[in-house]
Amino acid sequence: MKKKFFIIINLLAFAIGVNGQQIENGGFELSKKTMYTGILMSYTGTQKDNVASTFENVIYSKDNSTSVKIGGGYFILNNFAVGIGLSIGFDNTEKEINNTIGTNTVSKLNSNTFGFTPFVRNYLSLGSKKRFYLFNQTGIIFSKSKGDETSTTGNNTIESTISKNALGISISPGVLIFVDDGFAFEVNIPIGGVNYSKETKSSTNLPDAVIKQSNVDLNINILRMNLGFSYYF
Structure with missing residues (x-):
């Protein structure tokens, strides 16, 4: 996971470095028929560490989540675009839970997520130079999403x-900031939405567990911030 993360960082830094010599103070007009692509x-x-809650007593846990999104759009009106995005995500979790009776439970989960998102975007220019939107x-x-989980309690592993x-x-x-011509x-920060999901967990010698969930999420979480660059033409 760490190797994949640093590869992505290096690619992003390389792309920024290639264009860095061409930076000027000009902005960009987001007019009808403009197109863009980005990552x-x-x-x-x-x-x-040692965090207790109503549902479980966590001795130790570590969660890592990485996602990469690519996509693009087309402006059907000034400052209004339609587009589509593709995404891939990698998640892994390790944790140890203190059980009230018996030995602790140690679990490991690794999963990959693939998705696509058709979308619309509305832009608002800040100032006459058209650099900030x-x-x-x-x-x-x-x-x-698909993943594998291993859970061990004493000599019992599932x-x-x-x-x-x-x-x-x-x-x-x-926020969009132009640093060169295009x-x-x-x-951007996801602030919520309406979601529905169905999760199926299949374990050896156990019946399948199915979780269906619907929710309305309106939380602002800066840890979910997406950073990247795009090219408008």
């Missing part, structure tokens, strides 16, 4: 496969 990435890492992206998310299908509507405001940096 975004996000990474979150969380570690917990605020935007809001609203999209429909389709995703599929191996499971997990699959999850999800559908949702996302809202992601952001080349821009982008930051």
